[in-house]
Amino acid sequence: MEIIIPIIVTLVFAATPxxxxxxxELVVEKSGVLNLGVEGMMLVGAIAGFAxxxxxxxxxFALLCGAMAGAATSIIFGxxxxxxxxxxxxxxxxxxxxxxxxxxxxxxxxSARPIQLMGPLFPAELASHPVLRVVFGYSAPVYxxxxxxxxxxxxxxxxxxxxxxxxxxxxxxxxxxxxxSVKLVRYLAVLFGGAMAGIAGAxxxxxxxxxxxxxxxxxxxxxxxxxxVFASWRPFRLLGGAYLFGLVMTMELYAKAGGGPLSAIPxxxxxxxxxxxxxxxxxxxSIRRDASTNAPACLGKPFxxxx
Amino acid sequence: xxxxxxxxxxxxxxxxxxxxxGSRAFAQSEPLKVGFIYVGSINDNGYNYAHNQxxxxxxxxxxxxxxxxxxxxVPEGPDCERVxxxxxxxxxxxxxxTSFGFGDSVIKVAQQFPDVKFEHATGYQxxxxxxxxxxxxxxxxxxxxxIAGHLSQTGKxxxxxxxPIPEVVMGINALALSARxxxxxxxxxxxxxxxxxxxxxxxxxxxxxxDQGVDIIAQHTDGPAALQVAQExxxxxxxxxxxxxxxxxxxxxxxxxxxxxxxxYVASAQAVIDGTWTPRDTWEGLKEDVxxxxxxxxxxxxxxxxxxxxxxxxxxxxxxxxxxxxxxxNTGTERVPAGVTMTDAELLSMDWYVExxxxxx
Numbered sequence: 001m002e003i004i005i006p007i008i009v010t011l012v013f014a015a016t017p018x019x020x021x022x023x024x025e026l027v028v029e030k031s032g033v034l035n036l037g038v039e040g041m042m043l044v045g046a047i048a049g050f051a052x053x054x055x056x057x058x059x060x061f062a063l064l065c066g067a068m069a070g071a072a073t074s075i076i077f078g079x080x081x082x083x084x085x086x087x088x089x090x091x092x093x094x095x096x097x098x099x100x101x102x103x104x105x106x107x108x109x110x111s112a113r114p115i116q117l118m119g120p121l122f123p124a125e126l127a128s129h130p131v132l133r134v135v136f137g138y139s140a141p142v143y144x145x146x147x148x149x150x151x152x153x154x155x156x157x158x159x160x161x162x163x164x165x166x167x168x169x170x171x172x173x174x175x176x177x178x179x180x181s182v183k184l185v186r187y188l189a190v191l192f193g194g195a196m197a198g199i200a201g202a203x204x205x206x207x208x209x210x211x212x213x214x215x216x217x218x219x220x221x222x223x224x225x226x227x228x229v230f231a232s233w234r235p236f237r238l239l240g241g242a243y244l245f246g247l248v249m250t251m252e253l254y255a256k257a258g259g260g261p262l263s264a265i266p267x268x269x270x271x272x273x274x275x276x277x278x279x280x281x282x283x284x285x286s287i288r289r290d291a292s293t294n295a296p297a298c299l300g301k302p303f304x305x306x307x
Numbered sequence: 308x309x310x311x312x313x314x315x316x317x318x319x320x321x322x323x324x325x326x327x328x329g330s331r332a333f334a335q336s337e338p339l340k341v342g343f344i345y346v347g348s349i350n351d352n353g354y355n356y357a358h359n360q361x362x363x364x365x366x367x368x369x370x371x372x373x374x375x376x377x378x379x380x381v382p383e384g385p386d387c388e389r390v391x392x393x394x395x396x397x398x399x400x401x402x403x404x405t406s407f408g409f410g411d412s413v414i415k416v417a418q419q420f421p422d423v424k425f426e427h428a429t430g431y432q433x434x435x436x437x438x439x440x441x442x443x444x445x446x447x448x449x450x451x452x453x454i455a456g457h458l459s460q461t462g463k464x465x466x467x468x469x470x471p472i473p474e475v476v477m478g479i480n481a482l483a484l485s486a487r488x489x490x491x492x493x494x495x496x497x498x499x500x501x502x503x504x505x506x507x508x509x510x511x512x513x514x515x516x517x518d519q520g521v522d523i524i525a526q527h528t529d530g531p532a533a534l535q536v537a538q539e540x541x542x543x544x545x546x547x548x549x550x551x552x553x554x555x556x557x558x559x560x561x562x563x564x565x566x567x568x569x570x571x572y573v574a575s576a577q578a579v580i581d582g583t584w585t586p587r588d589t590w591e592g593l594k595e596d597v598x599x600x601x602x603x604x605x606x607x608x609x610x611x612x613x614x615x616x617x618x619x620x621x622x623x624x625x626x627x628x629x630x631x632x633x634x635x636x637n638t639g640t641e642r643v644p645a646g647v648t649m650t651d652a653e654l655l656s657m658d659w660y661v662e663x664x665x666x667x668x
Contacts, residue, residue: 006518010511104348111350114531114555117539209510209532211555214348218505253508253515256498256668257465266668267501 005134007254012142013207015246017042017200017217019145021224022231022238023152024196029228030156031189032169032298036092037077039221040099041194042201045070047103049202050110050212059118063141063202070198071191073099078190082183085302100215110212118206141203146239148196153235165189169296172303182303197221223274230278232285232294241281248273339580341365341572342399343377344390346406351504353529353549355379357566358405358428360550364569365576373576383408391416395423401579403572404428413437424584426575428568429474433586440571443592444474445654446622447564448481448525449629450600451546453618454561455482455523456489457611458543465496465516467526467533469503471667473657475527480661481629482525485618487663495664496521506532517542523561531555544606551601562615563601570596590651594623630654635662 021038028035048069052062077095080086118139120127126136156162167175168185176182204216223245231237252270255262341362349359362375376399381390387409394402395416401424404413410430417425417437426438433439455464464486468475483495498516500508509528513536516524522543526533531552537545538556545556547563571591578584591597600619603612621627632643637660643649660666 003518006514010514010518014507014511104350108348108350111356112352112554114535204507209506210535211506211531213352213504213506213530213532214350215504216506218502218507220507249508250511250515253498253500253512254518257496257512257515257521258519263668267499271501 002130003254003258005131007250008134009137010254011243011246011250012138014249015242016138016142016145016207017203018220018224018227018245019239019242020141020148020203021197021200021221022227022242023145023148023235024193024200025224026228026231026233026235026238027152027156027165027196028189028193029299030169030233030296031165031186032172032296032301032303033081033186033190034088034092034300035074035077035081035095035190035193036089036225037073037095037099038193038197038224039217039219040096040102041070041073041197042204042217042221043099043103043215044073044106045198045201046204046216047107047110047201047212048198050107050115050205052202053115053118053206054110054113057116059116059206060140062118062206063199066198066202067195068198070196070201071194073102074190074194074197077194078187081302082186082190085304088300088302096221104214107212107214113212115205115210117210139207141199141207144199149235149239156235166296169298172298172301173305176303176305182305186303197224200224226278229295230281233296234294244277245274248277338372338374339369339401339576340397340399341373341375341576342394342397342402343375344381344387344394344402344404344406344409345377345379346381346383346408347379347504347529349377349379351529352531352552354566355405355529357549358403358568361566361568361572362403364567365572368569368573369576369580372580381409384412388412388416391425392419395420400424401426401576401584403575404430424575424579424586433588435586438575438584438586439588440568440575441590442566442568442597443590444564444566444598445477445481445629446592447598447600448478449485449622450615450619451525451562451564452482452485453489453615454603454607454611455525455544456486456493457614458561458606459486459490459493459523460543461520461522462490462492463494463496463519463521465498465513465521465524467509467512467516467524467528468497468499469528470501471499471658473655476657476660477654478525478527479664480657483661483663484629484634489614491663493663497660497664497667499667500528502528504529506530509533510536513537514540534560544604547601553602553604558605560601561604561607565599565601567597567599592622593619594625636660637662637664637666 045066049062049066052065080091081088121140122136126132168182172182227241231241343362345355347355378390381387403426405428407429410432413425413427414432417434424436429441466479479497486493498512500512509532513533517540524533524537524545534545534556538559544559544561547560549566551563553560628648630649632647633645634643636642
């Protein structure tokens with residue numbers, strides 16, 4: 001049973017970047033914008049975070065680098081889709097391709113260069129304690145992700161700017177007609193999403209594997225995008241969803257490594273489990289009649305006020 | 308200048324504008340143009356990096372006699388065919404396709420350019436102008452296994468693999484056979500992660516294995532992620548794969564298996580220059596210097612070093628072959644009788660595990 005604590009620690013680390021990126025995307029989508037470039041922004045954040053840590057050795061500065069790089073990448077998306085009204089789906093896909101290529105180019109000088117992992121936030125007596133490390137054994141971005149779940153929920157549900165953002169996502173013309181700047185709100189949301197994706201990307205070299213490797217996020221940006229739908233645009237469900245995905249990803253490896261009844265499950269089924277879970281959750285949501293899917297009504301539509 | 312597919316297109320356009328310039332006038336001093344295509348990035352610290360080091364070795368050895376070009380990140384499929392054709396049209400007379408999945412495209416393009424020589428790594432389809440080459444990485448695994456057999460305290464080794472293909476299965480078996488020659492109690496736990504490049508997953512697999520008592524980890528994926536976790540957790544050790552990875556795990560890398568394609572590339576290019584090239588099918592290893600062992604790590608004692616060197620030199624002089632019987636599989640059935648060595652064909656289709664390897668799901 002003592003294996004449970006290492007499993008929890010590993011799964012929390014694995015879930016954190018997905019949770020951070022998905023929280024950013026949730027806010028973006030709540031404002032009515034669909035940015036499929038999460039994976040690309042994460043990769044740009046990953047190389048920026050790596051470079052920040054490589055040159056300064058200060059992981060907080062490295063996270064800031066990741067956030068700024070992610071936000072800078074998202075400006076490209078914002079300009080094309082919000083100022084030029086380009087198709088959001090196509091632009092988001094292009095952003096992922098751009099981010100993959102750009103990060104590979106920028107990362108070329110950093111191959112074969114290890115960096116220092118970001119240490120735990122709490123002192124070693126707590127962080128390395130065999131039992132207490134399940135609570136205190138993580139580094140700052142993990143606690144930051146918990147805080148952000150609450151902050152995003154509070155912002156969207158309890159504050160006036162949050163209400164405006166939701167209004168822009170639900171009915172952009174009405175929000176526009178009563179004097180809110182749809183473009184400004186959406187730009188800010190896209191920037192926030194980019195910064196969160198950038199931090200999520202920076203978590204890969206800082207928390208998980210202290211090196212730079214091309215495409216090191218390996219598709220987790222797409223999981224983050226799927227997770228927003230999975231959570232039906234609700235922050236606390238997002239927390240649950242990210243940990244469910246993290247649990248499946250981690251249990252696969254522990255089961256294969258440890259033997260026991262779970263190791264009889266073939267790899268292919270493990271790979272399919274998160275998607276099976278998504279389908280089941282979507283079915284359960286649609287069975288419950290009390291609420292619709294909660295999708296923002298203007299999601300993915302360009303804002304084109306006629307005259 | 309880094310050459311990618313786009314600059315090749317430009318170069319191709321420029322070449323088309325100057326047809327056959329100088330090919331007659333300077334026939335004697337014209338360098339042999341050699342092209343390379345890689346499936347991944349030359350900065351992967353592993354497989355593709357090693358092939359590119361081979362290309363650099365070729366340039367160093369033959370100097371002005373050769374002129375090389377490479378294209379990286381070429382996907383397996385129709386794109387590969389186009390890149391091969393472009394390289395051939397640019398005047399490359401010898402082209403190395405360095406990934407298994409390029410095979411069909413090589414055969415197709417080779418038919419269209421009968422005067423261009425092609426060589427395909429780790430493949431199986433030959434033609435009049437298509438040769439094959441591969442490396443006996445399992446010989447390196449046997450050296451690693453010898454070290455692991457001496458140093459492991461828990462008796463539990465792990466092997467993080469990409470996919471259960473013969474190339475990987477062979478490596479797992481070589482590691483297990485050689486480790487169990489030292490300590491028959493040793494078991495090897497293979498974990499397949501269904502990808503060549505997902506460093507975070509490789510690292511988590513290593514964490515899961517270490518949490519369950521494994522103290523030496525070998526890996527057959529493209530990067531050093533597992534080795535870094537081994538260093539971070541302070542277990543006994545791990546092995547570099549494809550290249551020396553001691554920068555990532557200075558205390559923990561026990562040794563590394565280094566792909567050294569250079570001599571193979573020099574031999575082929577020299578043969579084309581001399582006009583003696585024929586389509587060969589080679590599978591070379593430690594003896595031909597195509598597989599090398601990296602430096603031993605600080606935890607490898609003199610005694611263990613001597614044992615590892617004995618296995619290495621034994622494979623070089625031919626007195627030792629790791630796949631010589633008796634070999635039982637992990638169900639206890641004898642697969643190779645005493646004194647018999649498995650043939651290359653048997654090795655290249657290996658789909659069973661030797662005694663001591665836990666059967667993966």
